[in-house]
Amino acid sequence: MAATKKETVLDFFNSGFNEYHVDYRENSVTESYDFVIKSGTSRIFLKIGQKRWDDSNRSSIIDFLESKEEQIRKVVLDNQNAILRMN
Numbered sequence: 001m002a003a004t005k006k007e008t009v010l011d012f013f014n015s016g017f018n019e020y021h022v023d024y025r026e027n028s029v030t031e032s033y034d035f036v037i038k039s040g041t042s043r044i045f046l047k048i049g050q051k052r053w054d055d056s057n058r059s060s061i062i063d064f065l066e067s068k069e070e071q072i073r074k075v076v077l078d079n080q081n082a083i084l085r086m087n
Contacts, residue, residue: 049087
């Protein structure tokens with residue numbers, strides 16, 4: 001069975017950020033798809049806007065996240081709570 005977009009993104013984070021715990025949730029208030037990276041002392045919320053999510057397939061959402069990986073990694077390594085809007 002083909003992986004869903006959510007599973008594909010979780011796999012991306014679990015392979016690239018495997019030392020952290022990553023959760024997923026849909027946020028109806030902000031109309032975003034949130035991936036929460038927990039380092040133990042901090043939480044980073046990656047908020048992918050609904051339009052970007054809906055307009056992407058599994059491959060293009062990974063391409064997008066790969067283009068933002070340096071920015072994501074910098075925030076994770078700062079080890080402070082943060083919210084990254086990925087629209």
